[in-house]
Amino acid sequence: MAKRTLEITDFSSPLKRAFTISRGAKTSAETILVTIRQDGAVGRGECVPYPRYSETQPGVRAAIGEMRAQIEDGLSRDALQDAMPAGAARCAVDCALWDLEAKLTGTPVWQLAGLPEPGPVETAVTVSLDTAEAMGEAAKSTPSKLLKLKLGGAEDLDRIEAVHAVRPDARLIVDGNEGLLVDQFPGIMKRAAELGVVLVEQPFPAGKDEALLRRPGAVSVCADESAHTSAEIQDLARRYDAVNVKLDKTGGLTEAIRMVQAARASGMNVMIGCMVAGSISMAPAVLLAGLADATDLDGPLWLAEDVVDGLTYTDGMISPPKPELWG
Numbered sequence: 391m392a393k394r395t396l397e398i399t400d401f402s403s404p405l406k407r408a409f410t411i412s413r414g415a416k417t418s419a420e421t422i423l424v425t426i427r428q429d430g431a432v433g434r435g436e437c438v439p440y441p442r443y444s445e446t447q448p449g450v451r452a453a454i455g456e457m458r459a460q461i462e463d464g465l466s467r468d469a470l471q472d473a474m475p476a477g478a479a480r481c482a483v484d485c486a487l488w489d490l491e492a493k494l495t496g497t498p499v500w501q502l503a504g505l506p507e508p509g510p511v512e513t514a515v516t517v518s519l520d521t522a523e524a525m526g527e528a529a530k531s532t533p534s535k536l537l538k539l540k541l542g543g544a545e546d547l548d549r550i551e552a553v554h555a556v557r558p559d560a561r562l563i564v565d566g567n568e569g570l571l572v573d574q575f576p577g578i579m580k581r582a583a584e585l586g587v588v589l590v591e592q593p594f595p596a597g598k599d600e601a602l603l604r605r606p607g608a609v610s611v612c613a614d615e616s617a618h619t620s621a622e623i624q625d626l627a628r629r630y631d632a633v634n635v636k637l638d639k640t641g642g643l644t645e646a647i648r649m650v651q652a653a654r655a656s657g658m659n660v661m662i663g664c665m666v667a668g669s670i671s672m673a674p675a676v677l678l679a680g681l682a683d684a685t686d687l688d689g690p691l692w693l694a695e696d697v698v699d700g701l702t703y704t705d706g707m708i709s710p711p712k713p714e715l716w717g
């Protein structure tokens with residue numbers, strides 16, 4: 391095998407408007423792009439370092455840099471799974487190796503991975519955390535029938551009611567990002583179904599979610615911040631009905647496929663999610679959408695500028711990635 395070369399590039403990409411969740415607001419997306427070249431072929435993978443898990447851009451960059459010699463000497467994707475822990479750094483390398491393999495063999499990643507051929511997929515589109523009135527206004531002009539509302543405070547039921555009032559046609563995913571108030575949760579669950587809510591995501595902090603053992607079962611509850619890899623699925627299945635699989639948490643597509651399979655084996659539903667990032671980050675996740683019950687891959691819609699040949703979004707539908715983009 392000809393020697394590979396590894397390139398690691400940091401990006402800070404301005405957002406169209408501020409993105410706010412229970413933990414705070416963002417006006418730019420900090421990502422890292424890994425490019426691996428071999429025999430004239432180029433593989434790319436993107437990741438989002440997540441401060442919630444103590445990841446930073448310099449830290450993730452350094453972790454990938456420490457793997458330089460092994461990657462350039464031909465580290466296989468299988469060996470990568472043991473050589474790096476789950477998380478953003480491994481995600482970028484794993485996705486770049488999948489893309490490189492596709493480019494070197496002329497076989498698309500979905501075929502290499504034994505996944506269904508990707509077609510158009512419906513994505514949730516996020517309404518950022520704000521006052522109930524402002525979230526209702528935002529929902530009116532959000533072009534999808536699957537909306538994801540960010541929650542996190544005393545006004546949460548008002549927020550859901552305000553959005554449902556102006557978008558009775560929409561199915562709602564509500565995401566607490568660990569910030570829901572425990573005493574408000576039963577009230578939200580009681581009204582959820584009649585307000586169009588189909589999924590409640592990560593209401594309470596990871597590790598402090600005992601209240602879910604006693605909840606009424608009308609609307610599904612989905613783990614996000616609590617769920618990283620397939621190893622946690624059996625435990626999560628005691629408290630959650632579904633799991634949000636994100637490649638930045640699993641450490642790439644390879645473990646994400648295993649996590650989806652583990653979730654199914656435990657009877658859980660699956661959502662494929664994302665962080666705020668562009669189309670190179672979304673493309674591998676789009677391939678998993680065919681195995682999922684819900685898809686939340688609206689990252690590029692928040693960027694002021696996406697990459698060339700990026701994914702096409704039309705009224706909440708994503709077209710399959712072109713090979714020029716990834717895979």
Ligand SMILES: CC(C)C[C@H](N)C(=O)N[C@@H](CCOc1cc(O)cc2c1C(=O)N[C@@H]2C)C(=O)O
Pocket residue numbers: 409411413414416438439440441442516538565567614634663664665666667686687688689692
């Ligand atoms: C990408 C969309 C704007 C949002 C997406 N639908 C979504 O809801 N994703 C995550 C939210 C995680 O976003 C966060 C939270 C945070 O505290 C810090 C960051 C991000 C992010 O994407 N980049 C920075 C690191 C979800 O909770 O499901």
Ligand SMILES: [Mg+2]
Pocket residue numbers: 565567591592614615634
């Ligand atoms: Mg979430």
